[in-house]
Amino acid sequence: MRAAPTILHLDMDAFFAAAEQASKPSLRGKPVVVGGLGPRGVVATASYEARRFGVHSAMPMAQARRLAPNAAYLVPRFAFYRAISGQVMELLGRLSPLVEPLSLDEAFVDLEAGGVADDSASARVAGERLRRDILVTTGLTGSVGLAGSKMLAKIASEEAKPDGLVLIEPGTERELLGPRSVRIIPGVGPATDEHLRRAGITTVAEVVEAGEDELVRLLGRAHGGSLYRMALGHDDRPVVAERDAKSVSVEDTFDVDLHDRLRIRLEVERLAERCVGRLRGAGHSGRTIVLKVRRYDFSTLTRSETLRGPTDDPVVVKEAAARLLDLVDTTGGVRLLGVGVSGLADYTQEDLFAQAEAEAAAGAVTGTGTAVGTGTGTGAAGTQADGPGEAATSDPVPAAPATATETAERRWSPGHDVRHAVYGPGWVQGSGVGRVTVRFEEPGSPPGRVRTFPVDDPDLEPSDPLPLVPGGATGAAA
DNA sequence: TCTGGGGTCCTAGGACCC
DNA sequence: TCTGGGGTCCTAGGACCC
Secondary structure: OOOOOOEEEEEEOOHHHHHHHHHOHHHOOOOEEEEOOOOOOEEEEEOHHHHOOOOOOOOEHHHHHHHOOOOEEEOOOHHHHHHHHHHHHHHHHHHOOOEEEEEOOEEEEEHHHHOOOOOHHHHHHHHHHHHHHHHHHHOOOEEEEEEOOHHHHHHHHHHHOOOOEEEOOOOOHHHHHOOOEHHHOOOOOHHHHHHHHHOOOOEHHHHHHHOHHHHHHHHOHHHHHHHHHHHOOOOOOOOOOOOOOOEEEEEEEEEEEEOOHHHHHHHHHHHHHHHHHHHHHOOOEEEEEEEEEEEOOOOEEEEEEEEEEEEOOHHHHHHHHHHHHOOOOOOOOEEEEEEEEEEEEOOOHHHHHHHHHHHHHHHHHHHOOOOOOOOHHHHHHHHOOOOOOOOOOOOOOOOOOOOHHHHHHHOOOOOOEEEEOOOEEEEEEEEEOOEEEEEEOOOOOOOOEEEEEEOOOOOEEEOOOOOOOOOOOOOOOO
């Protein structure tokens, strides 16, 4: 806990939805819901207008549609959000070398390490200037929390939403937190809340009264201990700039449950390949392969296997995943499959073999003079240098063979940018029965009008997102 | 039309070792 | 010579976060 509020937490307001509204003028001031549009989709972000209808993150899309039937429903465009996020993180980097991103739209900044602030007044000035810079360069609003610890800075930014700044003066945290629900403390979710409620604890003050021993008894060593410290306002966790990834995973929920064992095996192999693609793209290898299966009744299980050494070989991961699948009963159907790799390293088992052989060979050279192929042969089998990384090697395989029209329609996802040879830039409002509807407008323009085309219209083509701010560099390499 | 996808951290039991 | 006491690794599951 610092004596000055020099830890800053930035949280962009309704980030995905706000980015879509900024890029599509006709959606400004309107309810916008971003999320999966399939039969099993959930809400990723709802604009504040949509929240007024009761729509919120993680809500099933079907429920959102019942609550807000007139909202715009869009699929997320991560490449676009990443580009904006990059601009925001760049601004944070100007404040301090110590920036800890938590997600695309959230980060901690250590203002003291950046030398920009050592007292409340200058911290507030830095925070307000940051909010202004973010608005100018991205056209979006973010909320800022300032406090003497990470936990309090995060609570402050939550209080500041939307489009605000809250500074918690060190020394005032106990009276501020005391009467609030325990849910205000990060790490207290529905389960912990219920657990505490049954023990008669609902407010932060009651957590303090209960005492550390009681909390440890209720919640366990780590959780109970940290909750007690947080309730007192004690939090000395530093802002850490770089954190190494610990696992890489890929999963798919299917529109309809899978029953066919062969199909299930095929999907597991495809997931294993995608997972390895990401693993290699990040320059990693891993020792533990994890298979995740969610069954028709939503019961979820994992099976894992740890190899003797780390690998980034798609065949090795695929075979391990297949072995793990053999351990799982899938009768009744499967709604989700996932493949992950943990125990990450930046070398592989094959590297070690190659190294060991090279050493043995080096020894053999002086020893017997009968050295066999040193390294080159095994090296080729090992690191197959620079894989294709995250290349989109596979399109989703539809459950049933697609018609040509369906294939053409898939090119036009709702919300994605397009360009028409005559009408210029616009975005897909919807598609179906062989037609695609486009609204012609762009970030700086007034709300545009809608036209409909055949899905195979040669004048219409997909395009990259346009910058949200004139001269800005938001155009994502999507 | 009930419940995504990508992560992190913790717990608990058994194996194994000293 | 009635059952010690850690430590670490592995596996499975669960809570939580965005």
